[in-house]
Amino acid sequence: MDTVSVRGLRVSAVIGMRDWEREVTQTLTFNVEMAADVGKAAATDDLADALDYSAVARTISAVVREGRFRLIETAAERVAERLLADHPVTWLRLEVLKPIADGGYAAAVTIERGTPV
Secondary structure, eight states: OOEEEEEEEEEEEOOOSSGGGGSSOEEEEEEEEEEOOHHHHHHHTOGGGSOOHHHHHHHHHHHHHHHOOSOHHHHHHHHHHHHHHHSSOSEEEEEEEEEETTTTEEEEEEEEEEOOO
């Protein structure tokens, strides 16, 4: 299985359960690995035959900015649904990281959706 990845995509989002989190933006970081047929793109050297990772990044950003989610689990699920629906992807592994300001760490959720080829 070939994969195409987008790593370290930082997206400003309104996310969280606490009242103060609903009033500010926080930066989420996304890493996504997607099953894609790299062979055809490599043979033609044409973007039309490739999984457009810039379009994938735009999709992730749009879903997150529009979402105003409370949980990173929900953000991950909605992003995965949109990527599978809008791009030639049959499987993906998506990680979402949210820095915890008063804890000095990041919370992370990783999901896999679809069927590997």
